[in-house]
Amino acid sequence: VQLVDSGGGLVQPGGSLTLSCAASGDIFSGNTMGWYRQAPDKQRELVALISSDGMPDYSDSVKGRFTISRDNAKNTASLQMNNLKPEDTAVYYCILQNGDRYRTAYWGQGTQVTVSP
Numbered sequence: 001v002q003l004v005d006s007g008g009g010l011v012q013p014g015g016s017l018t019l020s021c022a023a024s025g026d027i028f029s030g031n032t033m034g035w036y037r038q039a040p041d042k043q044r045e046l047v048a049l050i051s052s053d054g055m056p057d058y059s060d061s062v063k064g065r066f067t068i069s070r071d072n073a074k075n076t077a078s079l080q081m082n083n084l085k086p087e088d089t090a091v092y093y094c095i096l097q098n099g100d101r102y103r104t105a106y107w108g109q110g111t112q113v114t115v116s117p
Contacts, residue, residue, distance in 0.1 A: 002024050017084065019111060028098050032051050032097040035068075037113075038093070044093070086115050
């Protein structure tokens with residue numbers, strides 16, 4: 001499985017960005033897609049996940065500001081990020097937890113999001 005994530009950039013506080021993730025390869029049904037992020041000198045943390053039947057799960061820090069969606073036919077996911085804050089600055093990594101018995105996890109290469117005046 002290969003993941004390509006894109007859409008990062010530099011934005012002012014209060015601005016918006018949309019991240020995209022495209023998956024290809026041996027993808028099984030029942031998978032979960034989403035994003036984690038890692039800021040400098042911090043551990044990687046969950047941002048949002050979405051199941052194959054469209055159930056989202058958000059971290060408290062982004063709830064109400066970020067919206068995750070997916071297109072199962074295209075094996076893509078999107079993360080709409082609104083009202084961005086400086087503390088959202090991080091490298092964002094797309095993840096796919098496959099629908100195999102081991103729930104094998106695959107990661108994208110990461111995309112930088114910088115929120116700064």
